[in-house]
Amino acid sequence: MVDITFCRSEDRRLDRTGLHYRSMSSTWTLPDDLQAPTIVPEFPASGEPLPRHWSLCFGCGDDQPSGIQMTFVVGDGASVVGRFEVARRYQGGPGVIHGGILGTAFDEAQGMACRSVALAVVTAHLEIDFARPIPLDSTLEITAKVDGTVRRKVYTSAEARIVAGPGADPDVVVGTSRGLFLVIDQTHFEKVKSMVDAVPAAAGTAAEASSF
Numbered sequence: 100m101v102d103i104t105f106c107r108s109e110d111r112r113l114d115r116t117g118l119h120y121r122s123m124s125s126t127w128t129l130p131d132d133l134q135a136p137t138i139v140p141e142f143p144a145s146g147e148p149l150p151r152h153w154s155l156c157f158g159c160g161d162d163q164p165s166g167i168q169m170t171f172v173v174g175d176g177a178s179v180v181g182r183f184e185v186a187r188r189y190q191g192g193p194g195v196i197h198g199g200i201l202g203t204a205f206d207e208a209q210g211m212a213c214r215s216v217a218l219a220v221v222t223a224h225l226e227i228d229f230a231r232p233i234p235l236d237s238t239l240e241i242t243a244k245v246d247g248t249v250r251r252k253v254y255t256s257a258e259a260r261i262v263a264g265p266g267a268d269p270d271v272v273v274g275t276s277r278g279l280f281l282v283i284d285q286t287h288f289e290k291v292k293s294m295v296d297a298v299p300a301a302a303g304t305a306a307e308a309s310s311f
């Protein structure tokens with residue numbers, strides 16, 4: 100049970116772990132007992148591709164044609180570098196990406212970075228700063244890393260840059276994100292894994308879901 104109190108006068112929320120945050124990046128603080136990431140042996144070496152975690156995932160799945168189909172390589176240490184094309188169907192304001200799509204990309208990239216320290220995680224908290232408009236038809240690169248862990252909690256951060264197409268400038272950060280992920284075990288998806296096609300007990304895909 101997460102105990103979050105919203106303090107209206109200070110526009111600040113506090114949780115019982117001492118993690119302080121609000122909608123501005125300057126207030127995301129890492130806990131004092133943060134442990135440096137310990138990389139699991141299954142995580143590929145720097146420069147190697149990092150395979151999708153689930154074929155039907157909206158973020159990385161190659162069997163999910165409506166998704167953003169991000170691809171990843173492993174970066175230095177507990178980090179990953181993900182890329183995707185900002186397709187025209189991801190439009191929010193005229194000519195630019197929808198904020199929720201950028202949120203998807205950060206969520207996916209930070210979750211993939213967590214694979215450096217754990218076999219499976221889910222997002223508990225994600226916050227984003229949208230720094231620059233991101234044009235359609237550009238290629239976005241997200242660099243995400245694990246900043247540290249506290250028990251099952253994995254603290255992550257990420258930056259987005261346009262690396263090809265309209266507005267490309269690898270020196271300009273167009274968005275940033277910070278997120279808390281929780282390590283899960285196989286019981287997490289137990290009640291829903293047969294619903295992968297929104298149909299109970301779909302053979303095959305349900306079995307694959309257990310390896311998420």
Ligand SMILES: CCCCCCCC(=O)SCCNC(=O)CCNC(=O)[C@H](O)C(C)(C)COP(=O)(O)OP(=O)(O)OC[C@H]1O[C@@H](n2cnc3c(N)ncnc32)[C@H](O)[C@@H]1OP(=O)(O)O
Nearest residue numbers: 100101114116152206207210211214220221222223224281
């Ligand atoms: C490789 C994978 C890539 C995946 C990329 C995509 C990832 C996703 O989009 S996942 C989908 C979106 N997320 C979800 O569906 C998760 C839904 N939420 C849940 O299932 C649960 O709330 C869950 C698992 C996150 C936490 O529940 P539970 O396991 O019972 O943890 P709980 O005991 O409440 O909390 C554990 C610790 O985390 C802290 N915590 C949990 N949630 C939060 C939160 N939102 N903010 C701050 N702290 C939190 C608690 O305070 C507690 O801290 P401490 O150990 O210091 O006491």
